[in-house]
Amino acid sequence: MKSEVNANLRWPWAEELDALRAAGEYHRLLFENARVRVLEVRIRPGQTVPVHTHRWPSIIRTESSSDFVRRDGEGKVLFDSRQGAGSGGVPSVQWLEPIAPHSVENVGKSEIRLLSVELKESGG
Numbered sequence: 224m225k226s227e228v229n230a231n232l233r234w235p236w237a238e239e240l241d242a243l244r245a246a247g248e249y250h251r252l253l254f255e256n257a258r259v260r261v262l263e264v265r266i267r268p269g270q271t272v273p274v275h276t277h278r279w280p281s282i283i284r285t286e287s288s289s290d291f292v293r294r295d296g297e298g299k300v301l302f303d304s305r306q307g308a309g310s311g312g313v314p315s316v317q318w319l320e321p322i323a324p325h326s327v328e329n330v331g332k333s334e335i336r337l338l339s340v341e342l343k344e345s346g347g
Contacts, residue, residue: 234278234321236276236278236323236324240274240275240276240324241275241276241278242262242275242276242277243262244275245273245274245275245276246272246274246275249264249265249266249270249272250262250263250264250275251263251264251265253338257343257344258343258344259340259342260279260340260341260343261338261339261340261341262337262338262339263336263337263338263339264335264337264338264339265334265335265336265337266289266291266327266329266334266335267329267334268289268329268331268332268333270328270329271326271327271328271329272326272327272328273326274296274324274325275324275325275326276321276322276323276324276325277319277321277322277339277341278321278341279321279341279342279343280318280319280320280321280342281318281319281339281340281341281342282316282317282318282319282339282340282342283316283317283319283337283339283340284315284316284337284338284340285315285316285317285335285336285337286336286337286338287333287334287335288315288333288335289330289331289332289333289334289335290303290304290305290329290330290331291303291304291327291328291329291330291331291335292304292327292328292330293325293326293327294325294326294327294328295323295324295325296323296325296326298326301325
């Protein structure tokens with residue numbers, strides 16, 4: 224319990240910004256226990272996911288991809304997939320550290336579908 228309390232003190236953003244709360248239309252809970260949380264993420268072309276956070280580091284499997292723009296909580300562009308090298312193919316797997324407030328806009332022609340395995344014991 225002590226490590227859980229300490230973890231809560233280190234995460235500076237409100238619980239209301241959690242992906243399931245702030246952007247539940249785009250994040251579906253598939254499984255959760257004390258150690259992991261598994262989310263399905265789906266963003267159709269033209270959709271913008273509201274500002275939200277991801278508290279824990281995660282392993283992301285890309286099921287389908289599209290061009291997208293990620294912005295910080297104030298709307299500043301952090302990443303635009305159209306600016307640089309391609310994804311190298313789908314599906315892919317990547318490691319992500321916890322993510323501060325951000326939004327994602329699907330600016331491509333295909334649905335973005337991800338499977339996110341968040342590792343809760345890593346802190347955050």
